[in-house]
Amino acid sequence: MVHLDPKPYVIERPGNPLSVAPHVVQPGVPERFHVPDTTLFDNLELSARRFPNKAAIEFYGTTITYAALLAEVERMAGYLQHVCGVAGGDRVLVFSQNSPQFVAAYFAILRADAVVVPVNAMLVEGELRHIIEDSGAVAGFAARELLDRLVSSAGGTPLRSIVVHSYGDALKGDDAGLNVPDWVRQRSRAEALPGGAVHWADALAQAQAPAPHRAVADDLCMLPYTSGTTGAPKACMHTHRTVMASVAGAQLWRRSHAESIYLAVAPMFHLLGLQNGVNAPVFMGGTIVLLPRWDCRTAAELIARHRVTFWAAPPPMLVEFFAQPGIETFDLSSLSVVLGGGAAVPAGTAKLMKEGYGLQFIEGYGLTETASFLIANPLHAARAGYLGVPTYGVDARIVDPVTFEEMPCGEVGEIVVHGAQVMLGYWHKPKADAESFIAIDGKRFFRTGDLASVDTDGYFMMRDRLKRMVNASGYKVWPAEVEAMLHTHPAIQEACVIAAPDPHRGETVKAIVVLKSDCGVIDEAAILAWCRANMATYKAPRIVQITDRLPRSATGKIAWRELQDKEMQAVRSSEQA
Template sequence: MSAPVDPPHAKFWPRRLPRALTVPETSLWFNLEVSAARYPNKDCLIFFGRRYTYAEVLRQAEALAGWLQQHAGVRRGDRVLLYTQNCPQHVIATYAILRADAVVVPVNPMNRTEELKHYITDPEAKVAICSAELAGYMDAASAALPPAQRLQHLLVTRYADAMPAQDDPQDAPPPAMAEWLRADPPLPAGAVRWTDAIASGMAPGAHTARPDDLAVMPYTSGTTGLPKGCMHSHRTMMHNVVGGSLWSQGGADSVTLGVVPMFHITGMQYCMHTPIWGGSSVVLMPRWDRELAGRLISRHRVTHWTCVPTMVIDLLGSPNMDRFDLSSLTYLGGGGAAMPQAVAERLHERYGLLFAEGYGLTETAAPSHANPPERPKLQCLGMPFFGVDSRVVDPETLRPLPPGEVGEILIHGPQVFLGYWRKPEATEAAFVEIDGKRFFRSGDLGYTDDEGYFYITDRLKRMINASGYKVWPAEVEALLYKHPAVQEACVIATRDAYRGESVKAVIVLKDAARGQTTGADIIEWARQNMAAYKYPRVVEFVDALPKSGSGKVMWRLLQEQEDRRAQAA
């Protein structure tokens, strides 16, 4: 019997790391219990200067778990909605739900009444925990449903409940944010205040969740239809919690900037579960603000920052960059979009930081691929994560493709989700069996290089066909970032009577370039720097690109707007 052949990336795998992980046979809740026993007086969460020790987070989570079980009637396996921005209460509520052996259903705080109905009815949720400014939407959504489908309990918290009584100028939020954080809108009828639930003193029953029980059910946005619940067990989540900590060399002396939204799988893992597993401190930000981020990194000596590249681009555009001290950062990485090469080079030249891009989906509990921090490649997804078998295949025939050839990325690994909640047909369509293994079909197009690193070209359905030439928008966007006047760019298809489709660039200019740079300037520069079929024929300037709650540019929204304009014309 011949020895197994190592994949090409094996020779570049960090020598400090195992190739596969031994994951604990315990629940996510147990991670908090262990860290609180080890570091009871250490800061777990820091929120505008208010510090929560591990012992305090544990105490509040247990108290809230008791309230969920005894007052709200939450039982093992019940789904509980969690609808807030990043704040200590989001972390405490997550662990309280887990302590109660229930399932966390995180909801994007950008969702409103009509959208929320689906999040109540699909998982059959009877309890929701939300922040005060969002409570009205959740209450209205529930009231609009038939009585049997409505929420039975609504727990409401104010962000100010977790803030110091007096602002410290070094930690204080900007004035506009402070007004929003300290607001106290009326409570919906029948709702319970967070502070009252915590103070009720109800003790939870025994914690009985097992590794293969459902722990978290985030919903995917999807390209069509209503969002689908992704079923993740404690085991599938735990794999990337442990792996992420090892990969980034995190630990009890690390300080994480928690700004990626925790309703999103990346923020959930790397701003909450991974730091708590390692006993790290998390500096929480409820919303992105570049000046606040710069102050907090400097003030709290942040070491680990997982982010969306748009955040780095925005921070580097701050007029106060020279006042910020980024010298404490030892790990800077993220995903959701490619880091423009020009921005990555600036980070390295000025701050000595290598941006480690990663790749993953809600279905893979965050990363399935990652760049080793010691040897990252720009504009690259990295190599398959711990224990992952990933392949590039022809989307139609599933034939494996050689390096350099574009196909669909397939993923088999310990962190892959169990399936879509109560959608067996969608689950079946999402998987394919090859060599006796169950592979998840990512829907993303990419290729590998000769060293086994993976690259993405685009979503399977996001391609521009210009006179028969295939144009991958992500590639054009990466090139546009090299233009000195471009702050942000999103590339979409526009109708073309001759070519069928043509390339359109929606661009945010840097402040200094506004009024100085024209669309013709951008097009001419692109013509000189891109293949003839690839460069944008149309340029539209906007003040800002629409972004999702997780910070990703909403290219589909821009594409739909463009399609409507074309139909009207």
């Protein structure tokens, strides 16, 4: 059994046994920092006390101050406690696109001493029901266009209360000349909502005062789900302290401050968006410039108008942004930090960012299991194509994935990590914990499943994956989960899912399937349509190939690696032709 480590109140940089070269250490960045011994809600309360009239959120011409946000959070927390019966430690879903209501719901759940379950807005009913049942959520927040999906997934589960919001209710009428999509403009209307749900405004109108905030730093605060290598997604158990270690350390590393202005367009139900678009700005007392979904033109307008300084974005978003016609007409000079992970920015885009705007993409490496921030490039010494160096208190090592012996510098092995931001474990998954955590030198390390090497300066470079995974526009897709869904198709006998290179998404999902002999006439288009109807958009295969048989290993298992290698070889051959 691997025991949890003592509480990390003070952590230093770097924490790994491999030395980081002196020229890599960032000037102006302290060698250590104290992890706040408070909750994530405390961050909002403190920022509201310090900056009551400052803009917490800018939303299509509407400004929401810190004082107004806190007041709404307090009333909604009271409603959760006194009307919905939410108690400390209860799980509450947030099922929505980016919106002011998402931010308020998130902090209201924390204010009520409950546990946030952020849910991907693209999930379909079967996927959604698994999360409801697995988490045991007793209440939820849902955007109006997603409500029917949530209600139809919740029958027979503990979910008993739903609060519904319409994005347009957060708009004050003046859109500041911005392009506001019709689905965002939609306001709530007088109607009986399905599933006994209540309107956001009606919940607030009860003006319920919450009980005193009693949560402490080591209480569970969040259960974000990550897709699994063996089927259904698993929830990562994060406490206020694990999330705070990531948020607080990241802001020191990136030199953010109270005047930082954050473009929040990465989905908030994903840790990249939640940490960098919600937790980071509220911790600093900065401003969130909020965009519900990706719109490259409006993003440029918002950066110029609000003088955005900080932007966390997956590489495909940056490629489209800097390639859009007329981008040179926008004043982007306020941007100082543009960061992300999952892949490097293509060389052409990186060159344009550097030469045209003096920007360098700051690549980093983190997982849902590590609350995002883990390994990152120093701002002053970022290296293209590298994950970066270990951040505060992170002990990151390259080990042999079988023996767990540390590999020599430059050799490829699995990344294993120890740090204050690493989750406690998987929710109700002791077997997964046993497979994912190991003890080295008396410390608890998480196995990432990613293969990398580290150079003499301490920079990590991704090399391969130990686990099967497709990285589609920054979303992790585990083939086993998609294969399990494909096997429910009445015409599919067996399936193998691999990654196919994609110029926009980086990688996309490809399914190679064998049909049943009595399936009748069915083609790739029909299977693709079925996938879109039964899986979240980012998981659904974009390419289907029908074959007579799948290759197998000597033990009879499908030889997925052979198919993956053949796919990559075909791409290389076409590029050389």
